[in-house]
Amino acid sequence: MNTLIFDLDGTLVDSLEDLAHTTNLVLEEYGFKTHELEKYRHFVGNGATKLIERALPDDHKDLVNEARARFDKLYALHCLDHTVPYPGMKKVIDDLKEAGYHLAVVTNKPKAHAVKIVKHLFPDTFEYVFGNTPYQPKKPDPTLVVLAMNLMDVSKHDVFYVGDSDVDIQTAINAKVKSIGCSWGFRGKAELLKAGANFVVDHPHEIKEIIDDRRK
CATH class of the missing domain: 3.40.50.1000 (HAD superfamily/HAD-like)
Structure with missing residues (x-):
C-alpha cells in the first residue's frame, strides 16, 4: 500500500460552517428561510449544485442554476473564513x-x-x-x-x-x-x-x- x-x-x-454560511447568504438574498448548521451535514456530499438544490425551498427548485452561480462567487470569498x-x-x-x-x-x-x-x-x-x-x-x-x-x-x-x-x-x-x-x-x-x-x-x-x- x-x-x-x-x-x-x-x-x-x-468546512461545514463556511458552506452553510455561504448557502445561507444566497438564501437570504432571495428572501428565503435559512437553515441551521447541523442540517447542512445532510445537504453536502454530492457537489455544490446538489447542495443548493437541497437548501432551496421546494417550490423554488427552478432557481438552482442561478443560485449556484451566486454561491460560487460568494464561496470564493468565504471558503477559508473558518475552514x-x-x-x-x-x-x-x-x-x-x-x-x-x-x-x-x-x-x-x-x-x-x-x-x-x-x-x-x-x-x-x-x-x-x-x-x-x-x-x-x-x-x-x-x-x-x-x-x-x-x-x-x-x-x-x-x-x-x-x-x-x-x-x-x-x-x-x-x-x-x-x-x-x-x-x-x-x-x-x-x-x-x-x-x-x-x-x-x-x-x-x-x-x-x-x-x-x-x-x-
Whole structure:
C-alpha cells in the first residue's frame, strides 16, 4: 500500500460552517428561510449544485442554476473564513508525505475552490487535486479516482480512498480500491459501516497506522 486518495470536506477539513454560511447568504438574498448548521451535514456530499438544490425551498427548485452561480462567487470569498484541517490531520498528511506515500485529493467540491483550500491548508503536499468540473462525472463515479491512480502510476491494489460519507465508500467500491471511513466527518460512523467501509477510524493518526500495517 503506497497511495492514499482523500475526499476533502468532512475528511481533511472541517468546512461545514463556511458552506452553510455561504448557502445561507444566497438564501437570504432571495428572501428565503435559512437553515441551521447541523442540517447542512445532510445537504453536502454530492457537489455544490446538489447542495443548493437541497437548501432551496421546494417550490423554488427552478432557481438552482442561478443560485449556484451566486454561491460560487460568494464561496470564493468565504471558503477559508473558518475552514481548517481536522485536529491531527495536518501532521498525519505531513508524515505520510515524508514517508514517501503518494497523496491526492478527489472531491465533489468545485475544482477551483478545492485547489484554493488544499494549497492554502496543505501546501506542497498533494500530487494532484481533482474537483468537480463540467467535464467529469461526480463521485461515486470512479473516473477521477482512476485518473489519479493512472497519473501516479499506481495499481488499484496499492490504494486506499479515504472519506467521510457513503458516497466516498461507494466511490472506493466503484474504483475497486480499499476504503477508510472517517467518523469525525459530516455523516458519522453508522453510515460508513452500513456503506461497507473496509476500515472506520476515529482519529487521523489511525489512517497512518492502518496503511503502515498493510505495507509491512
